[in-house]
Amino acid sequence: MLPSVADVLAMPVVRAGAPEVVGGGPLDRPVRWVHVIDVPEVARLLVGGELVLTTGQALGRGHGATVEYLNALAAAGVSGLVVELGDYVRHLPPIVAKTADALGLPVIALHRVTRFVEITEAVHRMIVADQYAELEFARTVHETFTELSVRRASLAEIVKTAAGMLDASVVLEDLAHRVLAVAAKHTTASVLLENWETTSRLLPENADVVAVGPHTQPWGRLILRAQGIPTPRARMVLERAAQTLTLHRMIDRDRFGLHLQAQTGLIDDLANGRVMDEREAQARAAALGLARRAAYVPVAINVAARAESDPVAAQRRGAGILDAVTHGLGLAGATALTAAEHGDRVGIILAVPRTADVEASLRAVCTALLGEVRRVDGVRRAVIGVGAESDALLDTARELPQAAHIAEVALSLADPVPRPFYRSGDVRLRGLLSLIRDEPGVQRFAETELSALLRHDIRHRADLTRTLREFLDLAGNKTELARRLNISRPTLYDRLSRIERILGVDLDSGESRTSLHTALLIRDLTTPRNP
Template sequence: MLLTVADVVATPVVQAGEPEIVSGVNLDRAVRWVHVSDQADIANVLVGAELILTTGQALAAPESARERYLRSLADAGVAGLVVELGSYVSELGPVVADTARELGLPVIALHRVTRFVEITEAVHRVIVADQYAELEFARTVHETFTELSVRRAALAEIVRTAASMLDASVVLEDLAHRVLAATARHTSSSSLLDNWESRSRMLPEGDHVVAVGPHTQRWGRLILRSERVHTPRARMVLERAAQTLTLHRMIDTDRFGLHRRAQTGLIADLIEGRVTNERDAQARAAALGLARRARYVPLAVEIETTTAPSDPVAAQRHSLAIVDAVTHGLGLASASALSATELATPTATEQRGTERIAIVLAMSPGRDVDDQLDRVCATVLAELRRVDGVRRAVIGVGADSDSLLDAARELVAAASVASVARSLAGGPDRMFFRSADIRLRGLLSLIRDEPGVQSFAETELSALLRYDIRHAADLTGTLRRFLDLAGNKTELARILKISRPTLYDRLARIERILAVDLDDGESRTSLHTALLIRELTGADKL
């Protein structure tokens, strides 16, 4: 960190000159360099933040020339002026002092002869050492985060490394202000994250808040919770950590054996249209062990785990155990299948991971599809429950078909059904879910973690949420109940146990804050959708 003018004045070599503060304004200015000169027109060669050392020749001129000299230094952005008295001037006088204070220019007079070279050596030694330290720090930052990128470190480790480098608390959040990972330093985790959403919403953008994700597809923010960290260092570390987090999310996490990779590759080719011939598709599938049968059924198994291992090796072993359980279950049910494994996006409000396995089943012709699915899914789910750390598993089923190509394309729909089914709480236990088993809330569950959806909800509700934070109010809750009751004000007043005039006042306040008309159907739909998104992401419970 650069020395200030006050720091330079406090050095022993300057103190030996018996310094007098003639103009004490802006003594906290940083000194980039020290320059020795008696020239009156020295400002023409300055670039700013220099500390000028002079014997005062320019200050021995008439009053108007002295004022021009001081003004030229101030206009050049110098850090300050140090004048050795005796050679040209015995004192600086009120004109210099008043003009310098008016210009905001620090001026120090030295009453004893001082070797300027000793001052420049002392200050430049510190400046150069500081610059070297910054270069060394930058090299360490680059090497550390490059190594994390190469070995695909987990989100938590990347955040933990940034916090360690800055010796300060760092939080990674998504666009809905939900904490994805956090490391607390010099405080407890509970203190760091208490009432996080409200506090995060009020944080201004700046050097301590860095966006995460590609420029056009931001998906989160990395936040430093400390004001005492050197700002350039903070920005450097946060930006490098954000780049590593972006790469982490972009990198494919295919981690298993050649056979599984081949199955994964075939399913990807089928879904993305790289295989367009049905016979070619069936031939490739048969080469990987899929029986040639009449009906192909797409399944997506979504597995929610109680913990997300931060250690990469432990995470890989856990994922392998899950895949083995599914494979074993399919074998016990004598099911012929192709499978592909992918890491699903974890729910940000939960401290657990989610993995998804896509399956194409080859079903025996002439038998009821649902009966066969009941048996296969029951066996797979039973095997998954045996795996340590598996909290819940659901299976989504797409439309079955005689065509392998058509069935593979339905895997996307099956995954959507599984994701929605996992988000629906309180329903009866089922072996599998089809699209007919989910509704609007399920549809929103499917897209709740998309940055665009989170941005929509924020745009619709942020003004009201900020109002509630500032005024310790709950107008958001009033709006939710109003929309849930389809605008029935009489019933809402009864539920809230308030008078009709009080309710009308609250609703009018909501309309003013959000600049909407609550009698407008489209406005109600948009607001209700935004509130459902908050509920599904768990943001309304934070």
């Protein structure tokens, strides 16, 4: 950003001249250049934005010539006039202040002799440095958003990046003024989005509002919610972010299809309360192919897959999972709304005919879904969580997080016989623990129960923790445990005895077994074992 007249007056080299603002407009005018000129005929020599330095020769030719001179400067668009008082003009007559005020032209008097060359050098260094900073900022903006485009960053990340560059809140909305992504700075999202639709509709079309989407078919707006951001910078960042968002949407449309995007958007609207009327919900769902007059079941698919360092490969696998889900639903002859979640997770609202056996229908659909999803490259395991069915679509949408929770917990189970789907009763204690696993008190309990044994295993490169885990999983069946570990009974007894001594417990006590097993489950949920 160019320095203002006030910035120039604050420089030490100018302050040394004892500057006094004689009259004129505000001092926030930008200074594009500093020009030393004493001739009266200035209009043909200036192009605007200059701060003129003069010894005042043009001001000593009478009131008429002074007024004409100041009018010429204002017409040329100069930022201000700095007059050094001395040999040519001892003081500025009142007509100078009166004319300057009328023209809105800042006029400053220097009461001490000052070397103009020092002023020009200092200001020009500032201007050049500022221009270089703007070029660097523009380069950073270009490189940053190009990188986001190449790795297909999410809408939220693109908006967050724009907000970070401007250190100001940025909101992405669709044409219905619904917020698609928000990055709040120096405030909270709840405050920023309060009465958002009303606020958004009243915003003027200016540099802080940029259309997103192809020029002929925009699908949203990117809005800067802050004041004091330099307009060129704000416009540059918002326009570059809008281009990246447009490309992101075009790629997603090719990758997932508009139909799936519409389903995901509807589920998001239902789950987040943007649709409150059941009839409207069912009408919109029916338009997307979901059967009416059905029982609706919340279903979530969770996948354990090979880790991918390449974001593009991970996105490709996510697209493959969605394709597999769509194909599986088709094989089962089911109608559903499908929502793409975090890459390897998919949420589904499944319609089951009211005349059908819900459990049998679920088994058939889930078996088809798992069969297709497990064929996707990189998928090692897939499980399905199911919530309670309902006749209300809105209630079913609100139960999707519960189904997702069941699927998340089920994925951590090691069932010898995989099931087509899991309900809340199937995840038992592990499901409860997964809800509270991040509580400090729960984590302290697990550490208190197991820390001595874990330290022993680390120091002695032993694996008594595995022996304890197998012992508890087998409900204390020592014969089966010895067979599973492929060790003799005396060796097993010695290990169990050492575990009791290290932990100070009695493994024949039911309460001790329950506490230790619970601690191991908490450890599994907070630090999952490698498969």
